[in-house]
Amino acid sequence: KEVKKEIRNKVDAKDVNVLLDTKADVDEVNRALVDLNGQLNLKASMMDITATLQEQALLNTTLVAELCLGRWIWKSLRTKQGGLVPWNLQTANSDPSNLVWERDRTHIVCATPGLYELSIGFFSRRRPLVKVLVNSEPVLTVNTPPQGVTHHAGGRVSQSGRYTNSSVTGLTHHDFLALPAKAKVSLLYEGDDD
Structure with missing residues (x-):
């Protein structure tokens, strides 16, 4: 079985x-x-x-080197010693190790040497005088608009929402600077406090 x-x-x-x-x-x-x-x-x-x-x-x-961008705002509208602009607010910085910013400092350090593009804009009742300083030395003075552009003194907006009673037009400038390593870039402002 x-x-x-x-x-x-x-x-x-x-x-x-x-x-x-x-x-x-x-x-x-x-x-x-x-x-x-x-x-x-x-x-x-x-x-x-x-x-x-x-x-x-x-x-x-x-x-990263080509597209390096930084943007700072002078929010306090009060200058420091000698009319230097303190940068109160950073709104963009794609390379903080190269574009070194500290709140309320009057300069931005550009760590890497090279060609930098600079755009500035100041909006006030009267045309200001602005000097660009590199390592405390003046390299550029801006005080007139480009030829062919007329800025009218009364160009203000009284009801614009967030920017109430602000100037619509201002003194703007676009330029290039060949900076050395660890260059301290500052702006000196002479004009209205608003």
């Missing part, structure tokens, strides 16, 4: 044939390997990935 039971539990030839029919043959395995090899050939190698990452890092470094 034991022997009959063990024989019934054994696999018969029919079961073996079914299993053999479902297994992959040599041609199927070869086709799968060719397909897998084709997919692997489409993938980037580690050398290619590393080289691309290095190129991207270099590009990012270059773009």
Whole structure:
């Protein structure tokens, strides 16, 4: 009886044939390997990935230097010693390690030497005089609007919401400065206190 039971539990030839029919043959395995090899050939190698990452890092470094931007506001409208403008508020700084700002200081430090773009704007009842200083030395004086532009003295808005009773036009200037390393850029203002 034991022997009959063990024989019934054994696999018969029919079961073996079914299993053999479902297994992959040599041609199927070869086709799968060719397909897998084709997919692997489409993938980037580690050398290619590393080289691309290095190129991207270099590009990012270059773009950061080219797109460096800082914007500061003189909110207090009160000058410090000698008419120097204190920068009370920083609204943008894409590279704080290069454009070093401290609240209420009268200068911005440009750590890296190079060509910097400068845009300034002062909005007051009367035309002010503004001097740009680099390391306490005057490098630029701005006091007249560009030729062909007339600013009218009465250009004020009495109900403008947030900027109530403010000047609509002002003295603006755009220029470039070739700065040395760790240059301290300051503005000296002579004009209305509002």
